[in-house]
Amino acid sequence: MNESKFKIIKAKYSIGDLVHHKLFDYRGVIFDIDPHFQLTDEWYETVARSRPPKNEPWYHVLVHEAANSTYVAEQNLEPDPSGKKINHPMTEKFFTDLRNGRYINDEKVN
Numbered sequence: 001m002n003e004s005k006f007k008i009i010k011a012k013y014s015i016g017d018l019v020h021h022k023l024f025d026y027r028g029v030i031f032d033i034d035p036h037f038q039l040t041d042e043w044y045e046t047v048a049r050s051r052p053p054k055n056e057p058w059y060h061v062l063v064h065e066a067a068n069s070t071y072v073a074e075q076n077l078e079p080d081p082s083g084k085k086i087n088h089p090m091t092e093k094f095f096t097d098l099r100n101g102r103y104i105n106d107e108k109v110n
Contacts (some may be wrong), residue, residue: 009035011057011074012086016103018080021060021072023050028070029103032060032095039071052076052092062088 013019017030037044037054044054052073061070064086067074083101085091095103 009056011035011059013057013074013077013079016105017102018082018084018086019059019072019077021061021070021079022076022078026066027064027080027082027084027086028061029088029091029095030059031062031069031090035060036058037073048072048073050076052078062086062090062094064088078090 011033013030013033015030015033018027019030020027035057037058050073052075057074061072061073061077063070066087067089069090080100083098085098086103091103094105096106097104103104
């Protein structure tokens with residue numbers, strides 16, 4: 001029997017969700033999701049100081065009032081109920097509108 005080292009887990013958040021980082025107190029919007037940690041062990045050892053689980057979802061987040069994005073473990077995020085716009089130069093690349101506290105992309109895809 002061939003067992004995968006990663007179990008199937010449903011992501012708590014979706015692309016376009018507004019989130020708040022519990023440890024570093026910043027707001028952002030999710031623009032991509034990995035079902036489990038996808039970066040290098042070196043990055044994890046250097047950056048992920050709280051040692052969040054690698055086998056749970058990780059999120060790519062555009063940070064409010066910044067030009068960077070971050071890579072965040074699910075356990076470090078919580079919903080941002082403010083419904084306020086994220087000020088980031090890349091939001092328009094990924095999303096067309098902010099509606100009812102969520103970013104959406106109305107562009108038609110082939």
